[in-house]
Amino acid sequence: MTLKALVPAHFVDELREPARAIGATLIGYDQHAVPAEPCRDAVALFRWWLSSEAGDRLVREHPALRWVHTGSAGVDHILTPSFRASGITLTNSAGVHAPSIAEWVVALILAEAKGLDAIFGQQREHVWKATRSEEIGGRHALILGGGQIAREIASRLRAMGVRVTAVTRSGLPSGDFDAVAGVASLRSLCGSADWLILAAPLTEETRGIISAGMIAALPSRARIVNVARGELVDERAMLEALTERRIAGAILDVFEQEPLPADHPFWAMDSVRVLPHTTWRSEQVHARQLALFLDNLGRYVRGEPLRNIVDPTRGY
Numbered sequence: 001m002t003l004k005a006l007v008p009a010h011f012v013d014e015l016r017e018p019a020r021a022i023g024a025t026l027i028g029y030d031q032h033a034v035p036a037e038p039c040r041d042a043v044a045l046f047r048w049w050l051s052s053e054a055g056d057r058l059v060r061e062h063p064a065l066r067w068v069h070t071g072s073a074g075v076d077h078i079l080t081p082s083f084r085a086s087g088i089t090l091t092n093s094a095g096v097h098a099p100s101i102a103e104w105v106v107a108l109i110l111a112e113a114k115g116l117d118a119i120f121g122q123q124r125e126h127v128w129k130a131t132r133s134e135e136i137g138g139r140h141a142l143i144l145g146g147g148q149i150a151r152e153i154a155s156r157l158r159a160m161g162v163r164v165t166a167v168t169r170s171g172l173p174s175g176d177f178d179a180v181a182g183v184a185s186l187r188s189l190c191g192s193a194d195w196l197i198l199a200a201p202l203t204e205e206t207r208g209i210i211s212a213g214m215i216a217a218l219p220s221r222a223r224i225v226n227v228a229r230g231e232l233v234d235e236r237a238m239l240e241a242l243t244e245r246r247i248a249g250a251i252l253d254v255f256e257q258e259p260l261p262a263d264h265p266f267w268a269m270d271s272v273r274v275l276p277h278t279t280w281r282s283e284q285v286h287a288r289q290l291a292l293f294l295d296n297l298g299r300y301v302r303g304e305p306l307r308n309i310v311d312p313t314r315g316y
Contacts, residue, residue, distance in 0.1 A: 009028030076202040076203070164177050198232050
């Protein structure tokens, strides 16, 4: 008897044959979390971009589920009280998106340092005018988080001569960074940061961690770069700091409310770069996402340890 797994309908054709070779039958579900056919005996779920409510309903309607794999790295929207109580094993896609996110972070930091907006503006106006830019070597990036996204960002920045400090839950040393500190040191470290880069999961401990006081500790040259979750930051305090020019700017891929409302002040601010939660997307990410799911599916069928198991108590 083959294992039954629920997967997003748009992946069924691509995954059907490799899943069959593993010993699994796939049943697609649509964007409303409605399966193409009844399958209450499905034991696995590849969860795509579902709301917390839709995800919980899908789990309730399939009582045989024992393992859920999500295409996201963050799991804050999945770890509802209902899901936590289910005892279902959860794996995530941590690491899959990291190279793409890291490249975006470096590209945007460089774009700011080199003044690319002004350069390309001159091109549009047919203006030949030499400009002077900044170099990023020798500057300090402070990264909140020590996971794969943080490590990928650090490796690229360090290759360009940037000094990188990571703030992690454990504070344990790591060769991936120039220095590592515990969360208690975050505020004091903010004082020397050229960039405060947020690459941590959203948990009860990290929600609102970049408070008004933390933002006030940043020097006026600093920029906040958020590629994690909007809820890590006190957005009102960040907006005030940007409006009053107490920090140099912000590069934001995530927000408390998404999509960002059309009348939000961030859209019109020259010091802010607004991205539509897109840094994780690339042509290569798609292949890595499916490869990870298939690898874990094979492991589940064979009774082997799964990759990227989430600890519900930690939230990642």
